[in-house]
Amino acid sequence: MNNQRLGYQRLAEALVQRGLVESRAVEDALAAEGEGGPLFPDALIEANLVADWELSHLVCQLYSLPFLNVDMAEPDPEAQKGLDLDFLWETGVIPLARHGQVLTLCMPAIVPAETLGYIAASTDLLVVVVVGTVVSNRRWILNNTRVKQESNQISSLSGASLEEDEEGGDWSNLFDEADAAVLQDLDAIESLDPSSPEMDLSSLEGEDHELEFQALDAEEGEEDEQEDKKMQPQSASSIDLPPPLPRKTDPESDEETIL
Numbered sequence: 001m002n003n004q005r006l007g008y009q010r011l012a013e014a015l016v017q018r019g020l021v022e023s024r025a026v027e028d029a030l031a032a033e034g035e036g037g038p039l040f041p042d043a044l045i046e047a048n049l050v051a052d053w054e055l056s057h058l059v060c061q062l063y064s065l066p067f068l069n070v071d072m073a074e075p076d077p078e079a080q081k082g083l084d085l086d087f088l089w090e091t092g093v094i095p096l097a098r099h100g101q102v103l104t105l106c107m108p109a110i111v112p113a114e115t116l117g118y119i120a121a122s123t124d125l126l127v128v129v130v131v132g133t134v135v136s137n138r139r140w141i142l143n144n145t146r147v148k149q150e151s152n153q154i155s156s157l158s159g160a161s162l163e164e165d166e167e168g169g170d171w172s173n174l175f176d177e178a179d180a181a182v183l184q185d186l187d188a189i190e191s192l193d194p195s196s197p198e199m200d201l202s203s204l205e206g207e208d209h210e211l212e213f214q215a216l217d218a219e220e221g222e223e224d225e226q227e228d229k230k231m232q233p234q235s236a237s238s239i240d241l242p243p244p245l246p247r248k249t250d251p252e253s254d255e256e257t258i259l
Contacts, residue, residue: 004063005113006129008033008040014062021049039092041109045134052135056109060131063110069132070094070106070140079103083123089145091115092137102126108137 004010012030015021021044029043037043044050060067079095088095092108093115103125105116109132120127 006063006110006116007112008110010062011059011110012040014058015044015050018058020054020058025049039108041134042092042138052109052133056131056133059107059110065129065131067132068096068106068130069136070096071136073106075106075140083119088119089141092134092141093119094132094137094140096130098125102128104128104130106130106132106137108132108134 008030012026016023016026025047026049029040029047029049032038032043033040038046041055044055045052056067056069059065073096075094076097079098083095091111093111094106096104096106098104101124103119103123105119105127107129111129116127116129119125
């Protein structure tokens with residue numbers, strides 16, 4: 001790396017001098033970062049003021065740095081140990097590798113020298129940087145932090161399930177107990193001797209059928225009696241006859257006339 005300090009101001013001047021971005025747009029991007037907005041390289045890419053690869057290529061030329069993004073070299077998880085990852089993700093910096101006391105970082109095109117100095121001072125490591133791109137760094141950070149959050153959620157859910165199991169709140173325990181009760185009943189039935197009175201169901205079946213036949217015979221007997229009564233001839237005394245009609249006798253002819 002040459003003697004020039006990494007900084008946004010030098011990059012902004014080069015963008016304007018080479019006619020890549022208008023001066024007013026560069027000034028607005030720098031002012032937005034100062035007011036809590038996106039970092040200067042992020043603001044340039046989000047506003048489509050310059051292409052992602054073209055911005056990184058310009059940084060490599062200005063500071064004589066190698067280009068190596070995370071799509072070309074997979075970051076080593078061991079390189080993240082002992083680092084302030086929240087700070088690194090906020091600045092878009094990704095640890096690529098660690099060899100002894102040398103820590104290699106991939107920049108999102110560029111980060112200020114003050115940021116790199118803070119990382120070196122907080123880790124007591126020698127920091128070496130390579131140039132990546134804004135888009136590839138942000139995408140890698142987004143994907144990896146999302147996976148970490150999902151794994152933490154899964155771990156918390158698994159812990160809650162284990163607590164429910166310990167408290168007896170698992171529904172599977174209820175089904176296990178029911179299955180055990182059914183199996184116990186089956187074992188009890190299988191243990192009975194087929195010749196024992198408990199298993200002799202023929203006598204019970206015979207008694208049930210005998211009772212049913214007796215009930216049917218009684219019903220049929222009552223129906224027969226009713227039919228016999230209907231078929232028997234009725235006696236004269238039992239038949240209600242109409243009263244005799246009044247008669248009148250003619251004394252001359254001695255003939256009776258029915259009125």
